[in-house]
Amino acid sequence: MDRPKRFPPGALSVYFDALFLAHGPQHWWPGRTRFEIIVGAILTQNTAWKNVARAIRNLRHARLLTADAIRRIRADRLARLLRPSGYFRQKTRTLKSFVRFLHEEYQGSLSRMFAAPTDVLRAQLLAVHGIGPETADSILLYAGQHPVFVVDAYARRILERHALLHGKPGYDEIREMLESSLPRNHQLFNEFHALIVYVGKNYCRPNNPRCSQCCLSRFLPQSSAAIP
DNA sequence: TGCCAGGCCGGGT
């Protein structure tokens, strides 16, 4: 069992500084409460945020942005409200599963839940139907301030574009590479992931020649900076 | 008009 692979020393820190200087703080995650952040993390699975915002607005108007309210509401009514976010039957089931878990394991208390050790809570979240690695880590980081790096499609694409991933690393391998190449600081992981999403949305898109804007290659040794 | 968006699961090799 060897040490996780790492990125070139210092490269990620310099990249982060450049992104932050260029684009400023992103104030993530969008959401007024921890529970709303969790709901957003579930609803945004493979879905444009604009659609998620609609569904969250529906929940807010129906006063359903608490775990207890979601636990008590009928599934068919919840599903109607979630409709704009897509996959609404799946997401109804996932939300219901999460609040049941929260109720049974932590008496419905997010404070108690987030007081659990990161690795324990991560495993528990992954056991909830509909919550996978990215959703679990988004919940841990953005709602709970646990220091985990969220690996999403944007992060993967940017790293692949710059030939920083060798072979076909899985989610956890990429996450460990990122976490072990940076100070383990939840505020850094928060801002870094948010900036990656910003750059991914605006520049580093498939077939976009302006992908040079995502800049990562400028901060790497020539040997690892080859862009496909 | 098709293609895509801040994934995840289950069944098949």
Add this chain to the structure above:
DNA sequence: ACCCGGCATGGC
């Protein structure tokens, strides 16, 4: 251990 189809809506 991978690979794939299904899940669904709204925007560009």
